[in-house]
Amino acid sequence: MSELTSYPTVREAEFYEKLSNGAVRCGLCERRCEIPKGSKGVCGTRVNINGKLYTLVYGDVSAIESRPIEIKPFFHYWPGSTALTFSTWSCNLDCVWCQNFHLSKVKPEPAKAIYYPPEKVVELAIYNGDEGLCASFQEPTLLSEWAIPLFKTGKARGVKYCCYVSNGYMTLDVLKELHAAGMDGIKIDIKGDNEVYKKYCGGADVEKIWRNAREAKKLGMHVEIVNLVVTNVNDDENTLQWVIDRHLKEVGPETPLHFTRYFPAYKFNNPPTKAETLEKAYKMAKKAGVLYPYIGNRKHFWA
Ligand code: SF4
Numbered sequence: 146m147s148e149l150t151s152y153p154t155v156r157e158a159e160f161y162e163k164l165s166n167g168a169v170r171c172g173l174c175e176r177r178c179e180i181p182k183g184s185k186g187v188c189g190t191r192v193n194i195n196g197k198l199y200t201l202v203y204g205d206v207s208a209i210e211s212r213p214i215e216i217k218p219f220f221h222y223w224p225g226s227t228a229l230t231f232s233t234w235s236c237n238l239d240c241v242w243c244q245n246f247h248l249s250k251v252k253p254e255p256a257k258a259i260y261y262p263p264e265k266v267v268e269l270a271i272y273n274g275d276e277g278l279c280a281s282f283q284e285p286t287l288l289s290e291w292a293i294p295l296f297k298t299g300k301a302r303g304v305k306y307c308c309y310v311s312n313g314y315m316t317l318d319v320l321k322e323l324h325a326a327g328m329d330g331i332k333i334d335i336k337g338d339n340e341v342y343k344k345y346c347g348g349a350d351v352e353k354i355w356r357n358a359r360e361a362k363k364l365g366m367h368v369e370i371v372n373l374v375v376t377n378v379n380d381d382e383n384t385l386q387w388v389i390d391r392h393l394k395e396v397g398p399e400t401p402l403h404f405t406r407y408f409p410a411y412k413f414n415n416p417p418t419k420a421e422t423l424e425k426a427y428k429m430a431k432k433a434g435v436l437y438p439y440i441g442n443r444k445h446f447w448a
Pocket of ligand 1: 171172173174175176177178185186187188189190191237287
């Protein structure tokens with residue numbers, strides 16, 4: 146396993162603590178995996194080699210291209226611009242309907258990785274005329290050790306904005322370091338209450354996600370919330386109202402709230418979200434006082 150450290154995409158992780166017996170605790174996301182020597186964390190991107198935690202995805206870019214910022218969706222953040230958008234592999238959640246499973250369900254293979262130095266990505270953005278840098282497609286938290294120098298370099302070279310399209314499950318330390326490095330926008334998914342996360346996403350504490358949304362606002366970041374409305378999972382009035390009420394309480398009426406359409410994918414075959422369900426959610430949000438509710442993803446696209 147120690148030969149792994151010879152690959153450029155394998156670097157010592159930044160967010161972890163050493164425990165007894167050579168085990169470590171990862172501090173990148175709120176799963177906070179305790180990882181014995183020779184083992185990986187739940188996401189498969191962090192490995193304990195001889196008592197040190199390593200990331201296997203430092204600059205291991207799985208997809209990269211210029212994309213309009215509205216596709217993320219960000220509707221109130223640099224409208225009309227494009228962001229150089231990129232991803233790596235895997236995810237720290239395991240949602241059975243994952244709409245980007247072709248990237249999020251693939252584990253990293255350092256021997257096959259193509260390493261992108263942060264400077265190269267910034268050069269590419271400048272060459273393309275992109276105004277921003279955006280980590281998206283799968284969960285960007287897993288790229289954070291690399292995104293931090295990338296965002297710093299980008300801002301120093303005149304890139305106007307840096308953002309994450311995220312499930313919002315990073316630790317607060319990571320959120321703060323990303324912000325300090327230049328991240329000024331975050332789109333956060335809210336999939337439903339804790340029961341939805343437990344039953345369909347491999348577990349997560351939604352309170353930590355709301356905390357991050359709230360803290361991102363406090364830090365002065367631009368925040369937009371997305372609720373993927375999944376047929377017969379979180380499309381009932383009680384769950385929609387819960388999302389709307391928490392949105393108002395945690396991030397306020399001026400924060401955009403997107404209700405996006407789900408399509409069958411990965412392991413889940415419930416039918417696509419009905420248009421009338423999305424319209425109902427929109428009207429409920431308007432009535433409750435959300436100033437900028439939106440309906441998204443009426444057609445199937447990869448964002
Ligand atoms: S990033 Fe999250 S899921 Fe992955 S090893 Fe760290 S705590 Fe576990």
